[in-house]
Amino acid sequence: MNVVRLTSDYVLTAFDCGDSDLNEFLLEDAKHFLEKRIANTFILEDNGCIAAYFCLLNDKVSRVEVTNSRWKKIKDSFPEGKRFRSYPAIKIGRFAVSKEYQDRNIGSMLLDLLKDQLNTQVSQSAFRFITVDAYLSAIHFYQKNGFVELSLKEEDEHTRLMFFDMMELG
Numbered sequence: 001m002n003v004v005r006l007t008s009d010y011v012l013t014a015f016d017c018g019d020s021d022l023n024e025f026l027l028e029d030a031k032h033f034l035e036k037r038i039a040n041t042f043i044l045e046d047n048g049c050i051a052a053y054f055c056l057l058n059d060k061v062s063r064v065e066v067t068n069s070r071w072k073k074i075k076d077s078f079p080e081g082k083r084f085r086s087y088p089a090i091k092i093g094r095f096a097v098s099k100e101y102q103d104r105n106i107g108s109m110l111l112d113l114l115k116d117q118l119n120t121q122v123s124q125s126a127f128r129f130i131t132v133d134a135y136l137s138a139i140h141f142y143q144k145n146g147f148v149e150l151s152l153k154e155e156d157e158h159t160r161l162m163f164f165d166m167m168e169l170g
């Protein structure tokens, strides 16, 4: 298995993770997002099949989106004088594992790989958190992988904002 970055000439084959929005995004929208510089997509290939994919884009964790108690914890992790109304983040825009590959630790392995690459890769731009708008059905999966709910508010009935603090990696 290997992870490749989606390019405009990549030949996309069938993909079914059981969620039509996520399937359609990969097959119909991902290249437009790439061209318009909205999000980059990465594909986990296995013997010519698409086993999983995810997208990345820039983000921020800001005061207005977070519950008071969670914001206090975030704020307390920064020293006096380094406390701001928002902190830089990278967002997982989409994350999906193909049905045949689900529940085999592929999603968790892919998140570990992503955290590791983001941690070690020399990047021009700093960020502190990885964020994701988790489907309610996937909250348990992200919790298992070290993500914490940022907002407990039921603002969106389908998703919940979650984050992973890169400082957890030491």
Ligand SMILES: CC(C)(COP(=O)(O)OP(=O)(O)OC[C@H]1O[C@@H](n2cnc3c(N)ncnc32)[C@H](O)[C@@H]1OP(=O)(O)O)[C@@H](O)C(=O)NCCC(=O)NCCS
Pocket: 017, 018, 019, 022, 094, 095, 096, 097, 098, 101, 102, 103, 104, 105, 106, 107, 108, 109, 133, 134, 135, 137, 138, 140, 141, 144
């Ligand atoms: C959620 C998802 C990414 C997890 O990837 P995965 O490779 O199946 O997960 P792993 O094998 O690494 O981890 C297993 C955990 O994932 C969760 N999980 C497995 N299949 C799932 C599914 N179809 N939907 C939601 N969660 C699922 C379970 O909670 C499981 O935990 P458990 O072992 O304690 O029961 C994958 O199942 C998927 O793509 N589902 C459909 C699309 C989706 O919900 N994407 C997330 C959008 S935010």
